[in-house]
Amino acid sequence: MDILTGPPVAGTEADTLLGALERNRRTFAWKCGGLDTAGLSKQHPPSTVTLGGLLKHLALVEDEYFTRRLLGRELGAPWDSADWDADPDWEWHSAADDSPEELMALWEASVERSRAAVAEVVTNGGVDQLAQWTGRGGESPSLRYILVDLIEEYARHTGHADLIRESIDGLTGEGIPEA
Secondary structure (H helix, E strand, C coil), X not given: CCCCCCCCCCCCHHHHHHHHHHHHHHHHHHHHCCCCHHHHHCCCCCCCCCHXXXXXXXXXXXXXXXXXXXXXXXXXXXXXXXXXXXXCCHHXXXXXXXXXXXXXXXXXXXXXXXXXXXXXXXXXXHHHCECCCCCCCCCCCEXXXXXXXXXXXXXXXXXXXXXXXXXXHCCCCCCCCCC
């Protein structure tokens, strides 16, 4: 499955959803790219959100939704060793201890696992395929639902990243950055 750079103007449902998610991922990566520890740790008061925290949070979201919920597989490192009871926001807080290279590598690896999970499910049943996970209401979401949820998650957090990055070095913009 090729990695789309954006949604096609007139494509299949799967390609449209995946293209929208990939566009959001690319824009988010661009907002976080090329920064040192100070840049990834900068806050935009009154918020305490940082780009490093966003990277680690979205890495967790990718793994949670596509590895655990969609495929029903256990999460690996670093998620399996975190004490979530002691710190339910561990990914946000622990990001300050990680280097820019570690944070970006963690996010990129999570995205690659997600792409592989989605390709597996699309091949075996399309976006109607139900996740292995069952929610509180007893229902399992479809891949379609999960993709829409992730598009929304990235859109919201890319907006946060845009404000933080502008406060660091003035970088602004939207859409797909030129390669």
